[in-house]
Amino acid sequence: AQKVTQAQTEISVVEKEDVTLDCVYETRDTTYYLFWYKQPPSGELVFLIRRNSFDEQNEISGRYSWNFQKSTSSFNFTITASQVVDSAVYFCALSGYNFNKFYFGSGTKLNVKP
Amino acid sequence: DVKVTQSSRYLVKRTGEKVFLECVQDMDHENMFWYRQDPGLGLRLIYFSYDVKMKEKGDIPEGYSVSREKKERFSLILESASTNQTSMYLCASSSFRGLATDTQYFGPGTRLTVL
Numbered sequence: 001a002q003k004v005t006q007a008q009t010e011i012s013v014v015e016k017e018d019v020t021l022d023c024v025y026e027t028r029d030t031t032y033y034l035f036w037y038k039q040p041p042s043g044e045l046v047f048l049i050r051r052n053s054f055d056e057q058n059e060i061s062g063r064y065s066w067n068f069q070k071s072t073s074s075f076n077f078t079i080t081a082s083q084v085v086d087s088a089v090y091f092c093a094l095s096g097y098n099f100n101k102f103y104f105g106s107g108t109k110l111n112v113k114p
Numbered sequence: 115d116v117k118v119t120q121s122s123r124y125l126v127k128r129t130g131e132k133v134f135l136e137c138v139q140d141m142d143h144e145n146m147f148w149y150r151q152d153p154g155l156g157l158r159l160i161y162f163s164y165d166v167k168m169k170e171k172g173d174i175p176e177g178y179s180v181s182r183e184k185k186e187r188f189s190l191i192l193e194s195a196s197t198n199q200t201s202m203y204l205c206a207s208s209s210f211r212g213l214a215t216d217t218q219y220f221g222p223g224t225r226l227t228v229l
Contacts, residue, residue, distance in 0.1 A: 009154075035217060043202065045220040091157065095218070099210040100145045100164045102218050106156035 002027050004094050006105035013082050014113050021077040021108045023092030029053075034068065034075040035093040039107070045091065051075065082112045117141070118221035120205050126227045133192040135224050137205030146188035147206040147218070148172075148180060157204065163188055195228045202226075 003026040013019045025034065036048040049059060051068050059066050063080045079086055092105040121136035139146065147162040149172075159172030161180040169180050177199060181189045188207075192199055202225050208218040 037220075043223045043225075045204065045206075047217045047219065050214075050217050093218075095208075097210065099208040099216060099218065100162065102147070102159075102206075102208075104157040106154070 002029075002094055002096075002101075002103045004092050004103050004105040006090075006092055006108050008108045009106070010109040010111065012111040012113065015084060016081050018078060018080050019082050019110065019112075021079075021090050021092075021110070023075045023077065023105060025073050025075065025092070025094045025103075027073075027094060027096075029096050031097045033095045033097075033099070035095070035102075036066065036075075036077050037091045037093065039089040039091065041088070048077075079110075082110075084112050084114055086110060087112045118205055118207055118219050120203075120221040120224050122224050123222060124225050124227075126229065127192075127195050128229055129196060131192075131195050131228075133195050133226065133228075135190040135192075135203055135205075135226070137188045137190070137207075137221055138186055139188075139207040139219070140186065141207060141209065141219065142185065143207035143209040143219075144185075145208045145218075146182065147208075148178075148188065148190045149204045149206065150174070151202040151204055151223075160190065195226075197228050200226060200228045 005024045032053045034051045037045045065078045067076045089107045089109045091107045094103045118139045148160040149157040163169045163182040179191045204223045205221040206218045
């Protein structure tokens with residue numbers, strides 16, 4: 001069965017703190033894709049990153065970094081030096097090779113206070 | 115620029131009304147999806163379509179139907195709206211073409227209130 005678990009329902013940090021959002025997934029597919037989306041208060045889900053199951057290289061984009069570990073079935077997302085604009089709900093998702101079915105975690109609400 | 119549009123951002127309907135939510139994508143994507151989002155429940159898949167006139171039930175299809183007569187358009191229909199269908203409805207589309215930009219793209223959402 002395919003499943004994505006985001007155990008952290010809500011996290012609150014003070015601006016400039018680092019924060020890590022956890023994502024654990026389950027799949028029997030050998031080829032799969034993992035995603036992170038951001039949903040700001042406006043409501044629209046914004047795509048952040050996609051990783052392939054055969055590429056475990058970690059990625060950094062500015063203050064954002066992602067740690068993909070197949071051994072623990074995790075795809076964690078770290079925001080360094082958080083800012084108020086990072087306040088949003090973040091979703092982790094899993095898809096098979098042809099992108100016709102996506103499995104979403106329940107989301108983590110991040111509150112960054114000034 | 116990738117675009118998924120939904121016919122309304124906010125909609126208020128009465129119990130028993132037939133409701134149409136329209137979604138259009140301009141990316142020539144094969145796959146289209148309808149989700150509903152409720153506090154604490156994340157995104158739940160209602161229906162998806164992988165081709166014109168093709169549809170598959172998602173996790174919560176009861177009380178909904180869909181129509182895909184053209185590749186770019188995917189409609190969600192509430193045959194007889196009920197108050198428990200008050201929710202945020204999100205449309206999305208995707209395609210896998212071996213490109214780095216392949217992902218699922220979302221529309222802005224329709225917040226439906228059924229009175």
